[in-house]
Amino acid sequence: MTVSRRSLFGGGAALVAGGVALDRAVASLGPGPVDAGRTHAFRGAHQAGIVTPAQDRLHFAAFDVVTDSRAELVDLLRRWTSAAEQMTGGRAVGSGAVGGAPDLPPDDTGEAMDLPPAGLTLTFGFGPSLFRDGDGRDRFGLADRRPAALRDLPHFPGDDLDPTRSGGDLCVQACADDPQVAVHAVRNLARIGFGSVSVRWSQLGFGRTSTTSTAQSTPRNLFGFKDGTANVKAEETTALDDHVWVRSGDDPSAGWLAGGSYLVARRIAMAIEVWDRQPLADQQAFVGRTKATGAPLSGGEEMTEPDLERTGGDGRPVIPADAHVRVVHPSRHGGARMLRRGYNFVDGSNALGGLDAGLFFVAYLRDPGTHFVPVQLAMSRDDALMEYLRVTGSALFAVPPGIGPGEHVGQSLFT
Numbered sequence: 001m002t003v004s005r006r007s008l009f010g011g012g013a014a015l016v017a018g019g020v021a022l023d024r025a026v027a028s029l030g031p032g033p034v035d036a037g038r039t040h041a042f043r044g045a046h047q048a049g050i051v052t053p054a055q056d057r058l059h060f061a062a063f064d065v066v067t068d069s070r071a072e073l074v075d076l077l078r079r080w081t082s083a084a085e086q087m088t089g090g091r092a093v094g095s096g097a098v099g100g101a102p103d104l105p106p107d108d109t110g111e112a113m114d115l116p117p118a119g120l121t122l123t124f125g126f127g128p129s130l131f132r133d134g135d136g137r138d139r140f141g142l143a144d145r146r147p148a149a150l151r152d153l154p155h156f157p158g159d160d161l162d163p164t165r166s167g168g169d170l171c172v173q174a175c176a177d178d179p180q181v182a183v184h185a186v187r188n189l190a191r192i193g194f195g196s197v198s199v200r201w202s203q204l205g206f207g208r209t210s211t212t213s214t215a216q217s218t219p220r221n222l223f224g225f226k227d228g229t230a231n232v233k234a235e236e237t238t239a240l241d242d243h244v245w246v247r248s249g250d251d252p253s254a255g256w257l258a259g260g261s262y263l264v265a266r267r268i269a270m271a272i273e274v275w276d277r278q279p280l281a282d283q284q285a286f287v288g289r290t291k292a293t294g295a296p297l298s299g300g301e302e303m304t305e306p307d308l309e310r311t312g313g314d315g316r317p318v319i320p321a322d323a324h325v326r327v328v329h330p331s332r333h334g335g336a337r338m339l340r341r342g343y344n345f346v347d348g349s350n351a352l353g354g355l356d357a358g359l360f361f362v363a364y365l366r367d368p369g370t371h372f373v374p375v376q377l378a379m380s381r382d383d384a385l386m387e388y389l390r391v392t393g394s395a396l397f398a399v400p401p402g403i404g405p406g407e408h409v410g411q412s413l414f415t
Contacts, residue, residue, distance in 0.1 A: 034177045036116040042085045044402040045259060046245070049121035050339065050364050051234035053213040055175040058205035058343040059182040060265065060360065061190065062168025062395060063197040065130065070140040074414055076196045080124070080189055081408040087185050090117035093192075109191065111184050118178035122185055124409045125263045125397030128152055130169040145413060147246075147254035149262065149367050150398045157380040158391060165267055165393030168200045173263070173362070175341070179206070201393065203267060205343025205360045212341060218294060218302060222270055222344050222357055223388075225287050226294030229302055230330075232339040243337045243371060244364050256412035259401030261364040264338075264372050267345075267393030270358035275388050286384040288325030296325060322384040333374050338365040358389075368396055 034056070040048045065073060083093045094100070094107025131146035132138055155161065172189055176182040183204070190199055209221045210228030214235050221227040232239050241247075248258040275283070280291060288306065289296055298307035298318045306325050310318045319326050330337050341364065346357040365371035379386060400410045 034119070036118050036177065037090075038119045039089055039117045040119060040121050042088045042122070043404060043407075046402045047123045047260070047399060048088070048402075049123035049173055049175050050244070050261060050341070050399070051212060051240065052119075052121050052175070053216055053234070054208040054210055054341055055119050055121070055177045056206065056208055057176050057179040057182050058208075058360065058362075059174045059179075059186045059202065060205070060362070061172050061174075061186045061202040062127070062200045062265075063170040063172070063190075063193065064200045065139070065169045065197050067196045068139045070414075072196055073140055074408075076193055077124075077410055077414075078408040079192050081403060083188060083192055084122040084124075084185075084409070087112075087188065088117065088120050088122055090120075093188050109184065109187055111187075112181050115178060115181055115184075118176040118181040120174065120176040120181050120185060122189075123173040123175075123263075123399060125171040125173075125399040126150075126410065126413070127168045127170065127395065127397050129167060133169075142413065145254060145256065147251045147257055147398055149251065149369050150254075150396065153264070153368065153376075153394050153396050154373065156376050156391070158386050158389065159394065160390050160392055161394055162392050165201045165203075167395050168397070170197065171263065171265070171395070171397045173341075179204070203345060203360050203393075204347075205345050207344040209342040209344055209359055210340040212339065221359055222272060222346075223275055223283070223287075225283075225289060225291055226302065227342070227359075228340050229289075229294055230337075232337050239337060240339070243366055244339050246366055250367065254398075257398055257400060261366065261399045262368050262372075263397040263399050264361070264363045264365065264368060265393070265395045265397070266361040266391055268359045268361055269356065269390045269392050271388045271390070272355045272357055285320050285323060286388075288319045288323030297323070320384070322382055324379075324383050324385045327378050327383045328375050332378065334370070336365075336371040336375070338363040338371050338375075340364075364399065 040052055042048060086093055092108040092113055097106045097108040097110030097113050100106055128150050131142045172186055174182040174185040208219050210231050211218050212234055214233050218226040218229050232243055244261050246257045246260050248255055284290055294302035296304060296306035298310045306319055308319060308326055312318050341362045343360045345360050346355060348356055350356040400413060403409055
C-alpha cells in the first residue's frame, strides 16, 4: 500500500510547520519560482539527480555495510529502490506514518507527510570498499567487477582529511527544493537499512553552487562569487557523453557501469573571515572573474570564454597565472570537463570561533583519473584560492546507470 503525502494532513502539521517555516522561506528565495509539486521520474536510462536541474537543498549520506551477506545487501537495495520510488513520487514509504497497525512502528517517519514532493531526487553510488574492504576482504564476491578507476582518491596537497568524513561503501544523494523533504528521504533509507548498514558520515547543503541547466541562473558561493559558470549542462548531450557518462568500452571488467558515472565528493572548508578581509581587486584576481557579474577579467559577459592570452599595459596576463579560472580551465587539462552539483554549507562554528562553512563539492565525471585528479593536483600546486581552502572530507563512488522497470538500484552489478 502506498500513501500520498498530501493525503496525510493532521494535527502534526502545525508542529512541522513551526520548526521549518523560516528554513522553507529562505529556500524559496532562489533565482526563480519553484514548483513544489513537481516530481522527477525515478526510473530511466540514467539516475535522476545528475543532469536534473539542481535543486536548492541537499542531504548527502555515506554508509558502511555492516553485514557480510550478499543476499542481505541485495535485499536492502531492493527495499531502498521501492522506498526511493515512493518518496520521489511524493508518496509515503509503505503504509505511511499513520496507516499501519497501531501496535507497530510506522513504515514512514512522518515528517514529510504534509509536504509536496519538492522535486526530490535520490541518487545512489558504490564506494571502492564495497568491492574490497580495508582488510582486503571480498565480502560480496564483487572484487573482480570493481572498475579500475574506482579507487580511493590520492591525498592531495592541502588536504586535511577527517577519516570520519571520508569514504564509504554506499552513498545516497538526496536533492530537493525543501530541506525537510531531503532529510526525510535519507532518514527513512537509513531506518530501512538498520542492521545492514550504518551511516558513516553525512552533509547538509543549501544554496546550490552550480547550474546544471541552461534554464537556471548561476548561483554564488560563500565567497560571494558566481560559481559553476562553465559547468556541463543537461542540454549539452555531446559533452555529457564525452565527460560524464561511462561508456561500455571504458572498462571491460565493469560493463555494468555503462551509462553510469563517477561521483567525487569533497568537503571544502573556507576561511571565510580571512577572505572577507581581502581587497576586492585581490579577490577578483584570485578567482579570475569580476565579483559583480562573473565576467572573466579578460572582458565580456559572464558566459564569455576567458581570453587566457590577453595581457595588460604592463605586459602581464589580465587573468593572473594563479587565478582559479586559468588553473582549472579545460584547455589546461586536455579538454576535460565535469558536471558539478555542489552546495554551500554552514555547520555552526569551529573550535577557533569562526564559521565552520564552505563548499560541499560534488561532481559527476566519466573518469576520475582524467577528469578530476589532474585538475585537483593543479589546484593544489598553482591555485591562489587554495590559501583560503582546506579539504576536510573526500570520497569517490561509482554511480550505476538508471533503474529500469522491475529492476533495483545496481542490479547490473549483481547479475
